[in-house]
Amino acid sequence: MESGLFFRRKMLESLRQPAWIIMGLITPLLYLGLFTPLLNSLAGGPGFPPGHVLDVFVPGILVLIAFGAGMGAGWPVIWELDSGVIERLRVTPASRLAILLGTAARDIVMFVVPGAVVIVVATVAGFHAHWGGLVLLLVLLSLLTAACSAISSALGLALKQIGSLAAVVTGTQLPLTLLSGILLPLSLGPAWLRVLGHLNPMYYAVQAARDLANGTTGSPAVAFGFGITAAAAALAIWWGTAAYQRAMA
Amino acid sequence: MSAPPGAVRVAGLRKSFRVKDATIEAVAGVDLAVAEGEIFGLLGPNGAGKTTTLRILTTLLPADDGEAVVAGADVRRAPVLVRKRIGYVGQLGGADANATGRENLLLTGRLYGLTSAQAARRAAELLEVFDLSALAGRAVRTYSGGQKRRLEVALGIMHQPRVLFLDEPTTGLDPQNRANLWALLRDLREGGTTVFLTTHYLDEADQLCDRVAIVDHGTVIALGTPDELKDRYSGNAIHLTPDLPSSHLAGLARELGELAPVQRAAVEDEVIRLTVTDATRAMAAVFGLLAGRGTAVLGASVARPSLDDVFLNETGRTLRDTGVAA
Numbered sequence: 001m002e003s004g005l006f007f008r009r010k011m012l013e014s015l016r017q018p019a020w021i022i023m024g025l026i027t028p029l030l031y032l033g034l035f036t037p038l039l040n041s042l043a044g045g046p047g048f049p050p051g052h053v054l055d056v057f058v059p060g061i062l063v064l065i066a067f068g069a070g071m072g073a074g075w076p077v078i079w080e081l082d083s084g085v086i087e088r089l090r091v092t093p094a095s096r097l098a099i100l101l102g103t104a105a106r107d108i109v110m111f112v113v114p115g116a117v118v119i120v121v122a123t124v125a126g127f128h129a130h131w132g133g134l135v136l137l138l139v140l141l142s143l144l145t146a147a148c149s150a151i152s153s154a155l156g157l158a159l160k161q162i163g164s165l166a167a168v169v170t171g172t173q174l175p176l177t178l179l180s181g182i183l184l185p186l187s188l189g190p191a192w193l194r195v196l197g198h199l200n201p202m203y204y205a206v207q208a209a210r211d212l213a214n215g216t217t218g219s220p221a222v223a224f225g226f227g228i229t230a231a232a233a234a235l236a237i238w239w240g241t242a243a244y245q246r247a248m249a
Numbered sequence: 250m251s252a253p254p255g256a257v258r259v260a261g262l263r264k265s266f267r268v269k270d271a272t273i274e275a276v277a278g279v280d281l282a283v284a285e286g287e288i289f290g291l292l293g294p295n296g297a298g299k300t301t302t303l304r305i306l307t308t309l310l311p312a313d314d315g316e317a318v319v320a321g322a323d324v325r326r327a328p329v330l331v332r333k334r335i336g337y338v339g340q341l342g343g344a345d346a347n348a349t350g351r352e353n354l355l356l357t358g359r360l361y362g363l364t365s366a367q368a369a370r371r372a373a374e375l376l377e378v379f380d381l382s383a384l385a386g387r388a389v390r391t392y393s394g395g396q397k398r399r400l401e402v403a404l405g406i407m408h409q410p411r412v413l414f415l416d417e418p419t420t421g422l423d424p425q426n427r428a429n430l431w432a433l434l435r436d437l438r439e440g441g442t443t444v445f446l447t448t449h450y451l452d453e454a455d456q457l458c459d460r461v462a463i464v465d466h467g468t469v470i471a472l473g474t475p476d477e478l479k480d481r482y483s484g485n486a487i488h489l490t491p492d493l494p495s496s497h498l499a500g501l502a503r504e505l506g507e508l509a510p511v512q513r514a515a516v517e518d519e520v521i522r523l524t525v526t527d528a529t530r531a532m533a534a535v536f537g538l539l540a541g542r543g544t545a546v547l548g549a550s551v552a553r554p555s556l557d558d559v560f561l562n563e564t565g566r567t568l569r570d571t572g573v574a575a
């Protein structure tokens with residue numbers, strides 16, 4: 001119930017920043033519009049899975065949206081630290097978990113809405129939608145969003161400075177996305193790159209996302225994807241809650 | 250059954266912080282008791298341990314050692330119970346600037362367990378009392394300093410807490426808003442709420458607070474009503490303006506400090522301030538010394554001691570030296 005109150009508060013915060021919402025919708029569409037033509041000439045080539053280029057790339061875009069929607073959570077946290085909002089909330093009986101979950105729920109909405117728009121637009125452009133798999137895919141990536149949201153909140157609380165948070169988030173974004181095979185399949189790379197990829201939790205989400213988008217729901221990749229992403233989300237939420245509980249100097 | 254616990258009871262409270270290689274003892278054994286329905290102030294220079302003490306009492310920081318019972322609940326063992334019974338207005342304020350004043354109040358009310366209807370009623374009541382009704386639908390970002398501070402105090406009492414804690418509540422307020430806030434806090438006391446605040450303003454401690462604890466280096470060095478403190482600790486004060494260049498004042502103060510009835514001598518704003526046991530005897534001795542060295546006097550007065558004299562008496566420093574405003 002408290003989570004609902006915090007969800008409402010965070011939704012209002014987002015809805016009052018239309019620029020943020022518009023960019024959240026436009027960026028994935030730009031990926032579709034600008035990156036797909038580049039991939040077109042690679043499709044069917046070595047290391048590239050068979051099928052329409054969008055069938056390979058749309059799951060990747062959805063993972064990117066989920067990652068971005070979640071990782072944005074830390075910025076307002078720092079602002080709330082500086083203005084004393086978090087300190088004030090910590091003196092209320094409100095559950096620290098609820099503060100974190102309210103934010104994660106808002107971030108899931110901020111993933112699902114642009115994600116659905118991308119799926120619809122991509123379907124019109126030639127993406128073969130397998131609706132059952134896509135529903136599971138949205139569930140999987142909502143878990144990823146929650147994990148990223150909790151990590152971002154925890155990082156915000158730990159680092160306490162916008163500059164530090166920006167450095168960590170942008171600094172990890174490139175290796176995490178490249179090593180998950182979001183933009184280009186990792187199978188294109190040398191062995192060491194693929195080994196590194198297997199150490200990246202997001203890699204498993206991307207593999208599962210590709211299967212689910214194909215309509216393959218029972219594969220080991222899907223099971224791994226759900227297992228690892230759910231574990232990451234649980235760990236991240238535990239960390240974020242602990243960060244809210246910890247005393248601030 | 251033991252006696253009613255009062256609003257706040259603290260015994261042997263300690264808290265240290267490690268900064269680089271040094272350990273700083275921010276709170277070094279604080280004992281105090283606050284009765285229900287009083288305005289209690291912690292007065293002291295920056296770094297004296299006021300805010301750390303407040304943060305322990307409001308469950309924001311765990312103490313290293315000692316007992317603290319607030320509104321009948323133990324801070325360490327029952328922090329959630331303490332949180333339900335207290336209100337807190339921090340130095341930073343903590344109103345959500347992007348939300349409206351009313352939204353801030355409603356969310357806070359719901360977090361304390363009020364129903365939507367109860368929260369709406371209480372919010373309307375507080376907006377009225379704090380003269381914020383006209384601004385209730387505007388984002389807090391657009392509020393003036395005084396309006397924002399009033400909203401923050403309203404947030405702190407949304408759930409009618411037994412004890413309201415405020416950390417430096419009037420810092421940054423202009424004199425009129427300051428007077429308004431004092432009046433609001435006195436009204437709260439009339440309604441039975443205990444008010445516990447920290448301040449580094451001498452006049453705030455003196456005029457607003459029923460009782461004051463003066464803290465320095467993490468310990469309480471004096472505790473009582475402002476009048477008691479001034480009577481008990483200071484005796485009387487003599488303020489002396491000799492006809493000397495300011496560079497000579499310190500030397501003269503040292504000489505005067507050696508006279509028997511003079512407990513302490515300090516120079517401040519071109520005035521030599523003496524703390525004395527007996528003003529009449531001291532005056533005679535002081536003028537004897539001045540006549541002996543041929544120093545003319547531009548002004549001399551026997552002053553009722555201030556809380557600053559109490560601090561001076563206990564620590565050998567004035568609060569002003571430590572960066573405290575008058």
